[in-house]
Amino acid sequence: MKSLSAPARRSVPLRRSDVTPAAPVRRLPGTGAVLGAILDHGPVARSTVARLTGLSPASVTGHVGQLLARGLVRESAETTGPRGLGRPHIPVEIDTGRYLVAGAHIAVAHSTVSLMDLRGRVVAEDRRPHRTTDPRRMLDDLAGRLTPLVSAHAAGRDVLALGVATGHRVDPDSGVIVEHPQLGWRDVPVRDVLSSATGLPVHVDSHSRALARAEQMFGEASTRASTVLLFVGAVVDAAFATGGALHRGPRSGAGSVAHLPLGPGGSGGAEPCSCGRSGCLQSEVSERAMIRRAAEQGLPAASFRDLLDQALTGEARAVALFRRRARLVGRAAALLLDMFDPEVLVVVEPGAGRIPECLADLRAEVAERSWVCDDPERAVVPSSFTGSVLATAGGAVALGALYLDPLGPWPALPAVS
Incomplete structure (x- = not known):
């Protein structure tokens, strides 16, 4: 690594x-x-x-x-x-x-x-x-x-x-x-x-x-009391806050959910995770995993942004990939809701923020799997900054x-x- x-020693002038x-x-x-x-x-x-x-x-x-x-x-x-x-x-x-x-x-x-x-x-x-x-x-x-x-x-x-x-x-x-x-x-x-x-x-x-x-x-105003934020991109991680304070942990490792196991049905021919196992959250839902799955289906996408653009225009295979991703993210969301019981869980993921079916699928997965969350419509929300x-x-x-x-x-x- x-x-x-x-530190570098180069001056970049800025105002004041x-x-x-x-x-x-x-x-x-x-x-x-x-x-x-x-x-x-x-x-x-x-x-x-x-x-x-x-x-x-x-x-x-x-x-x-x-x-x-x-x-x-x-x-x-x-x-x-x-x-x-x-x-x-x-x-x-x-x-x-x-x-x-x-x-x-x-x-x-x-x-x-x-x-x-x-x-x-x-x-x-x-x-x-x-x-x-x-x-x-x-x-x-x-x-x-x-x-x-x-x-x-x-x-x-x-x-x-x-x-x-x-x-x-x-x-x-x-x-x-x-x-x-x-x-x-x-x-x-x-x-x-x-x-x-x-x-x-x-x-x-x-x-x-x-x-x-x-x-x-x-x-989102409801995040003030307590919140879990789940970030799904090229990297998958999370944050937890209560009473306005963010928890970091003594080694700054709080929120490391990349290797959270998704359980049966998560892995479908996926390449092993960097940790050597299969079925980890990041290896299944990261941007790299999405591009690989698109290629396997013959769907041309030079980048994750290309794939998202196709989904937003209604390309059926691209939409299906994002809906699958949403369901897997929903599994992780259900686990985090049960673990922390926050007032709200914020999902930072473009499908959940921009494709209504994805948010519905994610909430449905939470409703089926969470023992604590009795109102996914209220408790699971997309990012305010999509x-x-x-x-x-x-x-x-x-x-x-x-x-x-x-x-x-x-x-x-x-x-x-």
Whole structure:
């Protein structure tokens, strides 16, 4: 496996990219909670924020003052109660006109660089196939692609940070991709390399955890209490969150479901999994498995995207392949529902998101196999970001860090006292 031990030393200029930490700020408890309430309900009165967060009005006023000073929120037009009754108030809302975050998603065959505003909306993206799997060269290429994307689409807004997401084992604390078997990567210090190359704060996490956090911040409201997110692509993995916190595990291995056995009927002439067994979830439902099955049926598809396009236009064999995939994913979903009993399970898989029969088949499989889930229509939902999953994942890593600690050392933000 390829490894990387030292950061690249190439400067990529970006707006306000000085990495000198901002002056220390006084961290008031609950500033992240206040920012989250404004994200959820803005434009919203400070008094309503106090009620939503359980903080005192004076405390909320202090938090909002610091968020205003940092340019993360703005005041809206003054409003009054019904028929002009009640004391006028000035609502606050997320300010999307001053800052962006950048994102990078590293897939098996391609990578996506994106820009996202502070409400989680993708502003621009650039997806390209890998020219190399060498980690140093690939990360250098990602950094180089970011500068023209910012120049073309930032519209004067400063970039606060870069978030990086990928599959398999990622350690967010160290900013290291611990292991990515398909790329042949082990212990790649992504944060060090990209912070040196871009001058930005860099945050790194698995794409499943990133997308679970994105659902909680910007997507399916029912994910707030507890959620399992199942990602099905070239890589198959999962994430579990409860009480707003994502579980990683002591070795950053939580959500490693690629080798979950599907049981009888899963394997139908499939090649053995990389683990040496057959019938593993990833070996049956990954993009590579789908392309191989299409070839076996004489269905020409140069890539997974080609196969999906054919299914979306109604090609019967392609649709059948996606429906088979949905049923197998439904088996895994039923197991995860029984294991974690979450409020909702989010399936990140294009068939479930774009082909109604696939979502129906997946839910039917859950209904037949789960001992816990009594309402698959409510409990099993497609991704809120279907069509922009990869562009969302990287940016969500950076936004998750920002909303967790909005008064932290974000170099592009002004210091507050």
